[in-house]
Amino acid sequence: MDKDAKPCEAKLYSDEKSSQLRESIRSRNQYTLIAKLPPEVLSEVFLHAELASRKRPDGVREPKLRFNFSFVCQYWRIVALSTPDIWSTLPENLGSNWSSIMLERSKNAGLTIDSILRDCDTPQGKSFNSELQKVVATYSNKLVDLTISCDDTMPQEDLQMFLDALPLSAYRLRHLRFALDAFSRQWxxxxESVFSDTRLSTLWMKGCDIAWTSSLMRGLEDLKITVGRSTSLLDFLDALKRMPSLKHLSLTHRSPFSDFPLSETRILLSSLQTLNVTLQPRDFVNVLRYLVVPASVVVEFRCFGSPDQEDTEIWSSSIRTFFSSMKGNSEVGVSTFQTLSISNDPNTKTSVRAWHQQLDGPFSTLDITPNFLFISRTVEPWLAGLFNSLPLSNLKTLKVLGLPSQPLLIQSFGDLPELETIHFDDSTQITRILQFSDIEDSSPIAFPHLQNLFMRCIFFSKINNSPRTSVDSLRECFLNRLSLGIPIQKISIIESSNIKHDDIRALSEIVPSVSWDGIEDYYGEEEDKFYA
Known part of the structure; x- marks a missing residue:
């Protein structure tokens, strides 16, 4: 079937295939599909299942129907999740013959278990959890991937009893994940004795505790842990020393660390690819000072709450020191990081993300895009404090979106002689970006290499003396730069108001490349009056 088929055609094809396969089941027996489905038919099923998927508002595609199979060998689990329409006729309870047949026919194939524990207050929930324990124990020699989750309604004693009763000899187990919401109970x-024979490469733990000296912590490649109680920093660092192959580290620590190391010995994580750390602001100093990572690592830092000015200085200083150590670490061939992205998630954690490349020089790109709307009209103090600690002299690309007073914010960065491209969505005083000075000021233009402007959601003024920038004043700035021999080469204007085709033609006479979405009044007259 053509992959470019329209959604309606995909649905018709999906319904047709589903009907044919279900008829085959009814005419023979309910296990025919599992035992006899040929690979070429499976490939067709995968195709139509993908085409029949629908898009969510966030753009992610999902199947029309969803299933929660409690456990199934890895191959059949892929089949089940990829063909929701077809497998809807099959039983999914653990005690069914179907489950046993699947396990028997999987032979030595790696077994994946992904299950949600149920409340033991009900007979069904208690039976389900007991059956799950039995399956884990019986087939532990085939177990490759184990994921267990539950919500905070499950009593603490029932959850601990379930964990204590997991007798495993899972020598093939490589991926272990526990996601236990524990907001209303002790963790x-x-x-450790449960997994005595394991050789894990992945360990994810949320809502539960484990001894940092555990053998499970050794030889990991992917460690993701959310810690709820105060932890010994010394034990945590000792655990990291036993992970020379660690590639992904994610640590969320809600309480301050305790028991700090007496020495300044640093830990080299030479294989690390991603680092995600969420801590109290002052714990950044205590943790980052001991870590040395490659420059190719992808970094994300978050701190709980909104830090005050003192916390911000400590926080930004620890980040600056951490990045400086990356630059000076010759053992892993470190160059300086290239891109920094700063944002805030919906619960106002402060976030810093940096992508590193094996290139010389300081920052080449700075991306500041909060995920929420600022209430105030001024730049947050923590943001300005962080910028003061960044090496921006070689900055080439600047993205400032969703912030108030963007031109003034850019102006506060100081001289950016290498800046070539700016993305922004603030219509006030755009001329400050182009001139870095008031019209009457004779100071030199600070962005001599600026060539590209990407403007979005700009409310152009209809008059020249408005706080907002008019198209005429923008054109005058372009002419001024042209006369000085530093012309703008490319501009892009989208989702903006009070701009017409004649304005675009006038700008095109000065700027070689002008891109516009063709919408003269994107937000309408009422919205435009509001921003006037």
Whole structure:
């Protein structure tokens, strides 16, 4: 079937295939599909299942129907999740013959278990959890991937009892994940003896505790842990020393660390690819000072709450020191990082993300895009404080979106002689970006290499003396730069108001490349009056 088929055609094809396969089941027996479905038919099913998927508002595609299969060997799990329409006729309870047949026919194939524990207050929930324990114990020699989750309604004693009763000899187990929401109870402890024979490469733990000295912490490649209680920093760092192959580290620590190391010995994580750390502001100093990572690592830093001015200085200073250590670490061939992205998530954690490349020189790109709307009209103090600690002299690309007073913010960065491209969406005083000075000021233009402007959601003024920038004043700035021999080469204007085709033609006479979405009044007259 053509992959470019329209959604309606995909649905018709999906319905047709589903009908044919279900008829085959009814005419023979309910296990025919599992035992006899040929690979070429499976490939067709995968195709139509993908085409029949629908898009969510966030752009992610999802199947029309969803299933929660409690456990299934890895191959059949892929089949089940990829063909929701077809497998809807099959039983999904653990005690069914279908489950046993799937396990028997999987032979030595790696087994994946992904299950949600149920409340033991009900007979069904208690039976389900007991059956799950039995399956884990019986087939532990085939177990490759184990994921167990539950919500905070499950009593603490029932959850701990379930964990203590997991007798495993899972020598093939490589991926272990516990996602136990524990906001209304004490966190259970994962007994180390349960997994005595494992050689894990992935360990994810949320809502539960484990001893940092555990053998499970050794030789990991992917570690993701959310810690709820105060933890010994010394034990945590000792655990990292036993992970020379660690590629992905994610640590969320809600309480301050305790028991700090006496020495300044640093830990080299030479294989690390991603680093995600969420801490109290002052704990950044205590953790980052001991870590040395490659420049190719992808970094994301978050701190709980909105830091005050003192916390901001400590926070930004620890980040600056951390990045400086990356630059000076010759053992992993470190160059300086290239891109920094700063944003805030919906619960106002402060976030810094940096992507590193093996290139010489300081920042080449700075991206400031909060995920929420600022209430105030001024730049947050923590943001300005962080900028003061960044090496921006070689900055080439600047993205400032969703912030108030963007031109003034850019002006506060100081001289940016290498800046070539700016993205922004603030219509006030755009001329400050082009001139870095008031019209009457005779100071030199600070962005001599500026060539590209990407403007979005700009409310152009209809008069020249408005706080907002008019198209005429923008054109005058372009002419001024042209006369000085530093012309703008490219501009892009989208989703903006009070701009017409004649304005675009006038700008095109000065700027070689002008891109416009053709919408003269994107937000309408009422919205435009509001921003006037």
């Amino acid at each position: 259970p402890t994962i007994p």
